[in-house]
Amino acid sequence: MDSQKLYNEIQKKKSYLCIGLDSDIEKIPEHLKKEKESVFLFNKAIIDETHQTCVAYKINTAFYEALGLKGWEFLSQTARYIKSNYPDIFLIADAKRGDIGNTSKKYAKAFFEQIPFDAVTVAPYMGKDSIAPFLEFPDKWVIILGLTSNEGASDFQFQLTAPEQKLLYESVINTCSKWGTEDNIMFVVGATKNEQIITIRDIIPHHFLLVPGIGTQGGSLDKVSDNGMNNKCGLLVNSSRSIIFKDQSKAFAYSAGKEAEKLQQSMESQLIKHKII
Amino acid sequence: MDSQKLYNEIQKKKSYLCIGLDSDIEKIPEHLKKEKESVFLFNKAIIDETHQTCVAYKINTAFYEALGLKGWEFLSQTARYIKSNYPDIFLIADAKRGDIGNTSKKYAKAFFEQIPFDAVTVAPYMGKDSIAPFLEFPDKWVIILGLTSNEGASDFQFQLTAPEQKLLYESVINTCSKWGTEDNIMFVVGATKNEQIITIRDIIPHHFLLVPGIGTQGGSLDKVSDNGMNNKCGLLVNSSRSIIFKDQSKAFAYSAGKEAEKLQQSMESQLIKHKII
Numbered sequence: 001m002d003s004q005k006l007y008n009e010i011q012k013k014k015s016y017l018c019i020g021l022d023s024d025i026e027k028i029p030e031h032l033k034k035e036k037e038s039v040f041l042f043n044k045a046i047i048d049e050t051h052q053t054c055v056a057y058k059i060n061t062a063f064y065e066a067l068g069l070k071g072w073e074f075l076s077q078t079a080r081y082i083k084s085n086y087p088d089i090f091l092i093a094d095a096k097r098g099d100i101g102n103t104s105k106k107y108a109k110a111f112f113e114q115i116p117f118d119a120v121t122v123a124p125y126m127g128k129d130s131i132a133p134f135l136e137f138p139d140k141w142v143i144i145l146g147l148t149s150n151e152g153a154s155d156f157q158f159q160l161t162a163p164e165q166k167l168l169y170e171s172v173i174n175t176c177s178k179w180g181t182e183d184n185i186m187f188v189v190g191a192t193k194n195e196q197i198i199t200i201r202d203i204i205p206h207h208f209l210l211v212p213g214i215g216t217q218g219g220s221l222d223k224v225s226d227n228g229m230n231n232k233c234g235l236l237v238n239s240s241r242s243i244i245f246k247d248q249s250k251a252f253a254y255s256a257g258k259e260a261e262k263l264q265q266s267m268e269s270q271l272i273k274h275k276i277i
Numbered sequence: 278m279d280s281q282k283l284y285n286e287i288q289k290k291k292s293y294l295c296i297g298l299d300s301d302i303e304k305i306p307e308h309l310k311k312e313k314e315s316v317f318l319f320n321k322a323i324i325d326e327t328h329q330t331c332v333a334y335k336i337n338t339a340f341y342e343a344l345g346l347k348g349w350e351f352l353s354q355t356a357r358y359i360k361s362n363y364p365d366i367f368l369i370a371d372a373k374r375g376d377i378g379n380t381s382k383k384y385a386k387a388f389f390e391q392i393p394f395d396a397v398t399v400a401p402y403m404g405k406d407s408i409a410p411f412l413e414f415p416d417k418w419v420i421i422l423g424l425t426s427n428e429g430a431s432d433f434q435f436q437l438t439a440p441e442q443k444l445l446y447e448s449v450i451n452t453c454s455k456w457g458t459e460d461n462i463m464f465v466v467g468a469t470k471n472e473q474i475i476t477i478r479d480i481i482p483h484h485f486l487l488v489p490g491i492g493t494q495g496g497s498l499d500k501v502s503d504n505g506m507n508n509k510c511g512l513l514v515n516s517s518r519s520i521i522f523k524d525q526s527k528a529f530a531y532s533a534g535k536e537a538e539k540l541q542q543s544m545e546s547q548l549i550k551h552k553i554i
Contacts, residue, residue, distance in 0.1 A: 065387035110342035127429020150377040152404020162439035
């Protein structure tokens with residue numbers, strides 16, 4: 001999927017919502033916990049009720065790896081379910097991988113060949129040869145950690161660099177953006193850092209940004225949209241827990257659908273305001 | 278396992294060798310490729326022939342994830358085999374993980390509870406709250422990427438910071454070392470960066486360093502040992518491909534054992550030279 005196709009989907013669905021399937025087994029409704037396919041059944045129900053409101057799903061591998069072998073099965077089942085039933089949805093493995101070249105290539109195979117993801121999140125610390133192998137896969141994307149939504153972002157990402165007097169995240173985004181194109185690189189920018197999004201748009205006016213951190217983490221959709229939207233939208237705004245764990249009853253999926261729809265409607269207003277639709 | 282226990286093992290085995298089970302299915306001997314349990318059988322044979330020469334095994338998750346579900350089974354089988362048969366060996370998941378706090382905790386569960394690893398490698402870019410959850414597990418370790426062995430290390434790790442005029446990797450190592458103790462934090466420092474090990478030892482004289490990059494990547498055991506060894510050794514030097522893929526015949530494990538023994542003997546000389554044994 002290239003950026004034009006993603007933009008078309010955003011226009012069609014009037015949404016730039018990415019739903020994070022952070023499907024922590026401890027937090028899914030009680031009646032599903034007993035099922036053998038518990039997490040997959042949870043995801044399937046959520047997906048069926050939300051797919052019309054979103055253009056992307058993001059599966060954070062940590063919640064699946066924590067369940068061992070069965071967790072990888074849920075991860076794989078979920079990814080295949082989405083791609084079989086809703087092939088136009090952009091599918092992100094939020095895995096934050098990265099290693100030396102020959103090893104990163106194996107991660108690329110894991111997420112692009114073994115499981116049909118469109119994109120994988122990667123950490124930039126190890127530099128170009130840790131990211132380049134992912135970029136060799138046609139129609140696939142890397143989403144590089146730029147400025148993250150968590151408190152720990154201040155430990156190194158805001159480190160002032162010399163002699164340019166830029167902050168580290170600015171340097172990371174600027175440097176990494178040259179390793180690929182606007183059709184195979186995005187950046188993670190936390191919604192809690194909405195002021196910095198203005199600076200980031202100066203560095204990369206055209207790239208897509210994956211923006212986590214609205215909802216539970218406290219970021220604002222309106223601020224992120226005002227500061228980060230470009231003329232092809234250029235944003236995928238993620239919400240996880242506040243959608244998928246909205247309701248613990250047997251109507252959990254319906255409630256998730258309603259919550260996602262609310263966000264989609266706010267996004268529709270933003271898209272109209274910014275003349276995207 | 279604490280640092281004293283690891284030191285005792287180093288003295289007992291006269292070795293600070295870590296063997297990397299980068300068991301790429303494309304590179305294992307032909308006669309094993311056909312077996313259902315191919316990669317596990319390969320690892321088991323290598324482990325049985327090398328365990329007397331090494332104090333640690335490092336399993337790089339990428340080579341297993343690339344095989345999908347079956348790969349996670351091999352990973353888990355291998356880890357359990359090591360811990361059941363050779364419980365004093367320090368077992369590292371080279372996973373380079375790291376995420377926001379609640380998510381990193383799930384990774385910690387994956388590698389410390391689901392699979393009995395002693396340590397997991399983590400990337401520092403997301404800061405303290407991405408690493409802290411791993412440190413809550415007693416007797417477990419995080420091994421933080423400090424200065425990596427690959428070419429891409431120069432992209433950001435050597436970035437000069439202001440106003441201290443330190444390099445980023447120095448700042449990362451200095452800051453992260455304060456988040457835990459010498460009994461639960463180590464740092465990855467590439468053997469190809471043996472000159473920088475001197476500076477790193479000024480910052481963290483007592484921490485263990487996990488040093489990949491000798492063998493195929495070109496680092497020198499002698500230089501690393503001269504520059505990095507402290508009075509409790511303080512080094513785990515890793516070799517992967519040059520041991521495990523030494524020989525493609527049916528005698529592959531025997532050859533790996535011989536190759537590991539050669540390295541162990543060089544290490545024994547270094548331990549004597551540095552008055553550790």
